[in-house]
Amino acid sequence: MLKRRISLATAAAGAALVAVTLTGCGSNAQPIQVNLAASEVLAQAAQKTAEVTSYTVDAVVNVTGSQDDSGKVQGRMLYQSKPQLAVDLTLDTVDMGQRALPGGVRAVLxxxxVYVKVEALKELVGATKPWIKVSLSDMGGSDQVKQTLDQIQQFDLANVTKMVTTSQDVKSVGTETVDGTDATHYSGTFPTDVAVKQLPADEQEQARRGLAELKDVKFDVWVGSDGLPRKLALNGKEQGTTLDATLFFKGFNEPVTIEAPPADQVGEMPKGTTN
Structure with a gap:
């Protein structure tokens, strides 16, 4: 269910990303100090992201495995929480499990x-307008709309940052520039079973599906001097399935414009397509 904060935990590609506290570990004093420092940075980053009211994210997620499990999702999203929750998501590429969406997906919440624009909806549900309007209080729309809502859940800054904080081996590996911003690069792994439990209860099952059979996920995160993540890369492999995801974050707390499509381009979900 989408609530006050969008739970962007994934369905389409398995980029569900996870949560909250970190403890360092090491075999001698030097590694322990390094790991604790990295842990504290990520814990603070998780705290700071919870206070962010707007941002932009560009993301690409690749999943390779069997034909039914392989695919790619690529796109960008604008997010704001005030004065009201609003999201503008554009997915240029949606190709999962041999099911592609020609023309991609656009969704405005x-x-x-939520307003959804998917070319395939015209054929699937007989839509007569470019956009379809769906109330979140009525989540019984077509499968295609449900999948679109799931895909919206990929890009959540707060949940992404939370995920990496369950790592127990994170360490600083240097400084780099990300999109013109100096950032410290941290690397580590997190156990998916522990990470998923840090998410709100109603998001955990979807996150488990997104992460598939991955037991441990390697991550690299680049944190700016303001304590906010600028880039996150995830990689995991288990039983022939590989997840590779990269997300770039920018525009923290900057004004964003998210508008509903023109009324004359919006139709309701055709009757007979809800369950």
Whole structure:
């Protein structure tokens, strides 16, 4: 269910990303100090991201495995939490499990209403307008709309940052520039079973599906001097399935413009397509 904060935990590609506290570990004094420092940075980053009211994210997620499990999702999203929750998501590429969406997906969420633009909806549900309006209080729309809502859940800054904080082997590996911003690069792994439990209860099952059979995920995160993540890369492999995801974050707390599509381009979900 989408609530006040969008739970962006994934369905389409398995980029569900996870949560909260970190403890350092090491075999002697030097590694322990390094790991604790890295842990504290990530814990503070998780705290700071919870206070962010707007941002932009660009992401690409690749999953390789069997034909039914392989695919790619690529796109960008604008997010704001004030004065009301709003999201503008554009997925240029949606190709999962041999099911591609020609023309991609566009979704705009404002408050309790989501507007979805998917070319395939015209054929699947007989839509007569470019956009379809769906109330979040009525989540029984077509499978295609449900999948679109799931795909919206990929890009959540707060949940992404939370995930990496369950690592017990994170360490600083240097400084680099990300999109013109100096950032410290941290690397480590996190156990997915522990990480998923840090998410809100109603998001955990979806996150487990997204992470598939991955037991441990390697991550690299680049944190700016303001304590906010600028880039996150995830990689995991288990039983022939590989997850590779990269997300770039920017525009923290900057004004964003998210508008509903023109009324004359919006239709309701055709009757007979809800369950």
């Amino acid at each position: 404002q408050g309790d209403t």
